[in-house]
Amino acid sequence: MSTVKPAVPGRAPGASQTDVVVQSIREMIIDGRLRPGDRLPIEKDLATALGVSRNALREGVRALSIMGVLETRQGDGTYVTALDSSMLLAPMGFVVDLQHASGTHHLHAVRRMLETEAAALAARQIDVDALAAATQLLDRNEIELTLAEPNHEAVIENDIAFHRIIAEAAGNPVLSALIDALGGRTMRDRLRRSIAQPGADETAHREHLSILAALTTGDPDRARTRMAAHLFTVEDYLLERRTTE
Numbered sequence: 001m002s003t004v005k006p007a008v009p010g011r012a013p014g015a016s017q018t019d020v021v022v023q024s025i026r027e028m029i030i031d032g033r034l035r036p037g038d039r040l041p042i043e044k045d046l047a048t049a050l051g052v053s054r055n056a057l058r059e060g061v062r063a064l065s066i067m068g069v070l071e072t073r074q075g076d077g078t079y080v081t082a083l084d085s086s087m088l089l090a091p092m093g094f095v096v097d098l099q100h101a102s103g104t105h106h107l108h109a110v111r112r113m114l115e116t117e118a119a120a121l122a123a124r125q126i127d128v129d130a131l132a133a134a135t136q137l138l139d140r141n142e143i144e145l146t147l148a149e150p151n152h153e154a155v156i157e158n159d160i161a162f163h164r165i166i167a168e169a170a171g172n173p174v175l176s177a178l179i180d181a182l183g184g185r186t187m188r189d190r191l192r193r194s195i196a197q198p199g200a201d202e203t204a205h206r207e208h209l210s211i212l213a214a215l216t217t218g219d220p221d222r223a224r225t226r227m228a229a230h231l232f233t234v235e236d237y238l239l240e241r242r243t244t245e
Contacts, residue, residue, distance in 0.1 A: 017052040021060025024050050029069070029080060040070070040078045067091055089177040104189055105238045111182045112231040114175060115163065119211060119227035120220040122169035130169045134212055137162045141205055152194040155201050160187055162208055166215070166227075193237045203233065 015023075028034040040046055040061075047057040061078055064070040068087035072078045081087060122130075137158045144150045144158075160183055167176040193200050207230035214222035 017056030018059040018063065020050060020052055021057050022063055025060065025064060025070070029083075034080050036080050036082050038080045040080070042077070085173040086177040086180065089174070089181050092178075092181040105235060107182055108189070108231070108235050108238060111179065112228060112235065114179050114182075115167070115231060116224045116228045118167045118170040118172075118175055118179060119215070120224040121171060121175075122166045123215050123218055123220040123223035125171055126166075126169040126215050126218075130165050131212075131216055134162055134165045134215070137165075138205065138208055138212060141201075141208075145201055145205060150201065152191060152201065156187060156191050156194055159190065159204065159208070166211075169215075189238060190234060193234065197237060200237075204230070207233070 025034065025040075034040070041049070043054055043057060047054045050057065052060075061070055061072065065072060068081055068090060069083070070078055071081050141155050141158050144155055164176075164180065164183075167179040170176065194204075207226065211223060211226045211230060214226055
């Protein structure tokens, strides 16, 4: 059983018992009383220590589980997760997906800022296996694009996987997680462009090849510049669509 001794917090005006649970466990993690992999005290003891009902405690634990902070193991209690960046930032993707279409260009602008630097970082340290995987994805798209009716969804899936390889090769898990969180909404916009704009897939493919060439030669400046040019084409499409709708 955990020996963690939670401090009973002063409840902020208007805060619900569930808010108290979330804030208290957050503070216990921040100050080191709870660490990744630690088991929380049993429900009865923790509820008493926090001055909340057991129902409120369960609601707070459920909220923190959704956020990737806690995990409940059937028959074994509740534990602090590894607090991995990709897990903690995953809910951000849900929020991004709910953004109104009128703000999509803002999301793409943020994506561009992140991915251009990811490409530069990746160019300095990407390994042979990652380059081989990226090359294979582009080879698949090249074959797909020779078909009379290419599968746009397959092309975009390979596109996303290509960008994910670069993000992961940057060696910064927080950067990679942020880029991934933006992927869902931007994927839909890319698919729409793929179908609606003649030659869009072919243009993107050529741009991917130029990015891959910069990565292969280990050139951060060219990788950054080519990634920016590639992503600006998507932003330009979105801005043009806004003016015609």
